[in-house]
Amino acid sequence: MKDYINWAILAPGTIANSMAAAMNGAKKKLPQGKHVRTYAVASRNLERAQQFAAQYHFEKAYGSYEELLNDPEVDAVYIANPHAFHHDSVIQVLNAGKHVLCEKPAGCSIGQLEDMISMAQQKKLFFMEAMWTAFNPTVLEICKTIQEGKIGQLKHIDSRFCNRIPYDPKNRLYAPELAGGALLDLGIYNIYFSMMLTDFSPISSFSSNVRLLKGVDVWNSVNLTFENGVTSAFQSAADMPAGSDTHDAIIFGTDGFITVKNFFMTQYAELHIYKGESGNANRKAATIAVPFKTNGYEYELAHATECILQGKTESPVHTWQKSRNLCKIMDSLRESWNMKYPWES
Numbered sequence: 001m002k003d004y005i006n007w008a009i010l011a012p013g014t015i016a017n018s019m020a021a022a023m024n025g026a027k028k029k030l031p032q033g034k035h036v037r038t039y040a041v042a043s044r045n046l047e048r049a050q051q052f053a054a055q056y057h058f059e060k061a062y063g064s065y066e067e068l069l070n071d072p073e074v075d076a077v078y079i080a081n082p083h084a085f086h087h088d089s090v091i092q093v094l095n096a097g098k099h100v101l102c103e104k105p106a107g108c109s110i111g112q113l114e115d116m117i118s119m120a121q122q123k124k125l126f127f128m129e130a131m132w133t134a135f136n137p138t139v140l141e142i143c144k145t146i147q148e149g150k151i152g153q154l155k156h157i158d159s160r161f162c163n164r165i166p167y168d169p170k171n172r173l174y175a176p177e178l179a180g181g182a183l184l185d186l187g188i189y190n191i192y193f194s195m196m197l198t199d200f201s202p203i204s205s206f207s208s209n210v211r212l213l214k215g216v217d218v219w220n221s222v223n224l225t226f227e228n229g230v231t232s233a234f235q236s237a238a239d240m241p242a243g244s245d246t247h248d249a250i251i252f253g254t255d256g257f258i259t260v261k262n263f264f265m266t267q268y269a270e271l272h273i274y275k276g277e278s279g280n281a282n283r284k285a286a287t288i289a290v291p292f293k294t295n296g297y298e299y300e301l302a303h304a305t306e307c308i309l310q311g312k313t314e315s316p317v318h319t320w321q322k323s324r325n326l327c328k329i330m331d332s333l334r335e336s337w338n339m340k341y342p343w344e345s
């Protein structure tokens with residue numbers, strides 16, 4: 001039986017570099033001798049594909065996505081173009097008979113996501129949104145720490161994912177035609193992180209503030225309440241002045257709290273326990289830190305590769321239902337802001 005997957009990358013841009021590095025790292029590191037083959041890369045520009053293939057040791061370089069889809073040797077495709085193109089790319093790749101790992105957000109709306117899931121079901125192929133935080137070993141340790149009751153009862157999650165990016169109408173974060181905005185690019189992580197910590201308790205209500213610029217949210221502040229009573233408050237932004245904690249989170253419980261550096265890609269958190277019945281005095285009780293083996297993308301890649309080799313169509317970890325719940329809350333927030341992408345009006 002085949003013990004490797006011929007991976008291909010569609011759209012070798014910024015994040016594709018990180019995944020390509022992880023693919024190279026995973027060539028030797030997957031369990032049971034199963035492995036990743038860095039097989040092909042396709043760009044709309046042949047020279048870009050060739051340079052990327054040479055840098056990351058891919059065997060084939062294509063100057064169009066169609067050529068990649070027509071290559072019968074390609075088993076699975078990592079889709080890394082801007083989110084506005086995910087729907088059509090996922091449908092085309094599945095239709096060509098190849099498995100899919102698609103960058104987040106897989107769908108810009110629940111309708112798009114449902115199309116992808118239906119196509120994966122119909123074709124009996126693997127499809128997963130590349131939500132790498134779901135597989136981050138430090139985040140998983142944090143979840144375990146909470147489940148073990150080390151901070152008492154979980155009460156509240158506070159997080160920020162705010163970047164300072166100069167305004168440029170061509171930058172995908174500022175471009176409505178590319179499904180721009182802070183929520184779908186950055187806030188998606190704040191939501192998913194909160195969902196993980198609350199063990200995927202459904203969201204019962206939300207409120208928010210937003211600052212829109214030319215049709216996209218450049219700053220948002222969101223409050224979520226989960227059915228289990230836990231609350232989450234977050235900000236995500238494209239044009240925020242950078243600060244020392246603009247990528248961090250604090251998780252509050254009745255007996256203590258956890259501080260998390262770079263929560264969406266964390267390798268470092270601290271557990272603090274309150275001293276006594278009242279007051280804010282606390283002691284650092286533990287460090288929660290699991291360093292990446294490569295760069296953090298290796299875990300979702302290993303999981304997707306294992307799922308494909310085992311004949312699964314859906315990840316048992318980042319399930320389609322979790323993608324749906326994530327997408328639905330982003331749809332609801334955008335609706336409350338009256339923010340529609342050009343193809344939605």
Ligand SMILES: NC(=O)c1ccc[n+]([C@@H]2O[C@H](COP(=O)([O-])OP(=O)(O)OC[C@H]3O[C@@H](n4cnc5c(N)ncnc54)[C@H](OP(=O)(O)O)[C@@H]3O)[C@@H](O)[C@H]2O)c1
Nearest residue numbers: 011012013014015016043044048080081082083103104105
């Ligand atoms: N998981 C993470 O940590 C992470 C981090 C960053 C981004 N992302 C996600 O990854 C996706 C890509 O983000 P990125 O920052 O890597 O994007 P990017 O560098 O702007 O673009 C990636 C590639 O998409 C194609 N592309 C770019 N602009 C296009 C346009 N206007 N029309 C058609 N194709 C275009 C190009 O591929 P060609 O070479 O084929 O022209 C480009 O190289 C987004 O959905 C984002 O949310 C994830």
